Amino acid sequence: MIEVANRLHTVEEYYFSKKLREVNLLIANGKPIINLGIGSPDMQPPQKVIDAIANSFSNPNAHKYQSYQGLPELRDAMAAFYKEHFKVPLSPTSEILPLMGSKEGIMHISMAYLNEGDAVLIPNPGYPTYESVTKLVGAKSVFYELDEANNWAPDLKALSKMDLRKVKLMWVNYPHMPTGAQPSKFLFEELVAFAKKHNILVVNDNPYSFILNNSPKSILSVKGAKDVCLELNSLSKTFNMAGWRVGMVVGDSKHISNILKVKSNMDSGMFYGIQKGAIEALKCSSMWFSTLNSVYQQRRDLVWKLAEALGCSYDKEATGLFVWAKLPAHLKSEEFIDSVLKNNHIFITPGTIFGSKGEGYIRFSLCASTDVLEEALSRVI
Structure with missing residues (x-):
């Protein structure tokens, strides 16, 4: 055996x-x-998205290996989407990395930043993949409890009293899954301040911003957030494209470069037609x-x-x-x-x-x- x-x-x-x-x-x-x-x-998905993937099949580049960083026009569309809906400016050349679904980003980020024995702050309740990936890379899960009485927001004052010297990464997820809680006006600002104080990389997993929500928010809209924060996003829920596996991680160029070192050794880029469909989705009114x-x-x-x-x-x-x-x-x-x-x-x-x-x-x-x-x-x- x-x-x-x-x-x-x-x-x-x-x-x-x-x-x-x-x-x-x-x-x-x-x-x-x-x-x-x-x-x-x-x-x-939107009909123009389906048309785009269908029309892509005859392109001579459709069936070749694709760039690890995605088509330039896909990154342009992602940057425009963030600018329009979150008021967050991003460089399409250095601050956006398309992913085959945002779930793989959890692994890529963890592999890029965590050594065996490092600690990770994980919400309870929260997405189970945060814990499983932390275990797979040999890091330690440190759960922070969320409570209905506090609108499912972390108690950052209580966390600051803990020994956080081994904590390298913190997962947050707003709008929150599974509870649907919205972040308060000041939560993202407090998270950025907390991350800077304790030298922790905070990652906001943000695939639900547009579902039954008239005020989508990004943690990167906070001044100075790019220094200590990343954000994952996805087209799965927003455009009914879960099976297409299209996501992104956005943030400062140095973080994106580090994640690309992992990603480029694990896959060969997203299928051309899916990228063309994603571009059309991101342009939706x-x-x-x-x-x-x-x-x-x-x-x-x-x-x-x-x-x-x-x-x-x-x-x-x-x-x-x-x-x-x-x-x-x-x-x-x-x-x-x-x-x-x-x-x-x-x-x-x-x-x-x-x-x-x-x-x-x-x-x-x-x-x-x-x-x-x-x-x-x-x-x-």
Whole structure:
């Protein structure tokens, strides 16, 4: 028997990878399962995006290796997008690195900056990949707890009292996933000040800015943020392009250069046609966001009713692709969702997969049609 690397003993298979096997087995056995667990957009990208990838196939460069840094016109489009929507100026030649989905950026950034034994500040609740990648590179996860009473924002004063000498990286994620909490007016400013004081690289993972949110924000809009901050972004949710795998990391040129050293040794650049489609997506007018969000608003209204029918409460000010709902007192997240799956044939995500502070909460995805959501509601009421 050939032994696996020690790093594999520190991580488990991704929750959805395991749970969806169970869900798919139920479906195969004839159970009419409604999946409200995954945030995989079910609507189409803009038509001009689909046309762009289709038209790209005849280009003589389409099937060649592509630049590790992406097409210049893609980086130009990303820079224009940040300038228009976040009021953040970026150099397309040195401060933007296209990614094959922002998820790979978590690994690239971690490999570029973390040595074995370094510490990483990770939100609880938060995206599970922050912890798993930290383990894979041999660094130590240091969880900072988020609480509903504080609008799911970190207590930076409490963190400053800790011994942070080994902390090199801090993951933040606003608008927050899974809770949908928006950053306060001053949170990003306080994070930049905290990063400078403690010499920590703060990375804001920002793929949900445009979903049911009229005020998208970037941490890089704060003066001096580029010195100590990076931001990840993605076209997956904003333009219904999750399967296309298009993301970006933006920030100061020295950080981008360091990440490129990792990325250029791990892939050979994004497919030409996908880049051409991404360029068209980034040029979409405000009408696209309005149309997209009108659909999500109708869906969210139904999910709110579903949450109420299940005895849950929720925050109407939250944004994003999910509804984060609080269970009645004393109920356990995983037991609750298993009961709903068994009795109502509805799959909902338990809050515990996002950390211990997710206990007592569940998360609904808005990636289902109104007809499907009405059917789910009818099974509960």
